Amino acid sequence: MSDMTSSIQKPSVDGAVGGYRPPEDQQPLVQARDLWTEFGSGESRFAVHQDLNLNVYPGEILTLVGGSGTGKTVLLRQILGLLTPSRGTVTIDGRPSREVISGELAASHVGMLFQQGALYSAFNVLDNIAFALRERGTLPDEVVRDAALVKLQMVGLKPEHAARMPSDLSGGMIKRVALARALMMDPPLLLLDEPTAGLDPNGSDEFCELLLDIHRELGLTVIMVTHDLDTLFALSTRVAVLAEKKVLFTGAPRDVAEVEHPFIEHFFQGDRGRRAMAPVQGGVAAEES
Numbered sequence: 001m002s003d004m005t006s007s008i009q010k011p012s013v014d015g016a017v018g019g020y021r022p023p024e025d026q027q028p029l030v031q032a033r034d035l036w037t038e039f040g041s042g043e044s045r046f047a048v049h050q051d052l053n054l055n056v057y058p059g060e061i062l063t064l065v066g067g068s069g070t071g072k073t074v075l076l077r078q079i080l081g082l083l084t085p086s087r088g089t090v091t092i093d094g095r096p097s098r099e100v101i102s103g104e105l106a107a108s109h110v111g112m113l114f115q116q117g118a119l120y121s122a123f124n125v126l127d128n129i130a131f132a133l134r135e136r137g138t139l140p141d142e143v144v145r146d147a148a149l150v151k152l153q154m155v156g157l158k159p160e161h162a163a164r165m166p167s168d169l170s171g172g173m174i175k176r177v178a179l180a181r182a183l184m185m186d187p188p189l190l191l192l193d194e195p196t197a198g199l200d201p202n203g204s205d206e207f208c209e210l211l212l213d214i215h216r217e218l219g220l221t222v223i224m225v226t227h228d229l230d231t232l233f234a235l236s237t238r239v240a241v242l243a244e245k246k247v248l249f250t251g252a253p254r255d256v257a258e259v260e261h262p263f264i265e266h267f268f269q270g271d272r273g274r275r276a277m278a279p280v281q282g283g284v285a286a287e288e289s
């Protein structure tokens with residue numbers, strides 16, 4: 001067995017705060033190791049990540065937070081295999097993410113929910129959901145349609161919504177269709193970019209409940225980027241803070257919220273943060289035991 005494999009089995013988690021301990025008996029599903037990301041050339045070259053390390057374990061809902069431009073979206077794109085790091089590796093189940101995603105079964109390894117939904121405007125709801133399975137071309141259309149209908153109902157939509165066009169959907173429905181499409185190939189890993197952006201408070205709460213139900217039902221691993229503290233506390237089992245070009249702290253949401261660091265104080269400890277934390281402090285723990 002290589003050195004790499006033995007170090008995966010005993011991961012070091014940089015910046016762990018509070019009571020968080022990495023599970024000793026599990027290998028990370030997603031791992032970023034010694035990651036450097038640089039853009040530009042010559043004098044305008046700049047680094048977004050420098051020696052960033054992150055382990056994400058099966059079943060977690062890990063939320064990435066950080067100031068604007070700290071490289072959260074870039075990291076999601078690297079996990080998706082859409083962007084190659086300047087140095088270091090990003091792996092899914094021990095294999096480079098680019099290799100995993102470039103295979104024709106990419107959608108069965110990782111699903112992505114983009115901030116605006118990113119539905120195909122020329123396709124109706126069912127055809128949007130069915131897209132990845134239909135593209136494979138291995139199953140009769142009827143089977144593909146039935147499978148897409150199952151996913152439609154899994155996200156709380158009704159069969160009568162199947163023929164609607166994206167332009168006729170509410171913001172909440174677009175998110176649900178996009179989620180169904182991301183789950184079409186039953187990937188074990190789901191990436192969420194600002195899943196509740198653009199929803200009103202009720203719509204946002206309902207979408208969080210749906211995500212929690214689906215996470216529980218399917219045993220998914222979720223990596224999420226959000227600026228919304230209510231969403232963060234409702235969903236996260238762990239939070240990773242990107243600052244100073246790396247993952248500076250990880251831990252349970254309320255432990256991270258108490259760390260003394262300028263970004264964390266600004267992000268968690270303003271009025272917005274105190275409101276969002278109130279249910280957690282009142283005994284409703286967001287962290288899984």
Ligand SMILES: Nc1ncnc2c1ncn2[C@@H]1O[C@H](COP(=O)(O)OP(=O)(O)OP(=O)(O)O)[C@@H](O)[C@H]1O
Pocket residue numbers: 039040048066067068069070071072073074075
């Ligand atoms: N393809 C690219 N070429 C050049 N620079 C890029 C590229 N992609 C991202 N960047 C830069 O990398 C930095 C990090 O961008 P990123 O979108 O990951 O930030 P973020 O943490 O998601 O920010 P926000 O919270 O504002 O969305 C930014 O300075 C951005 O301009």
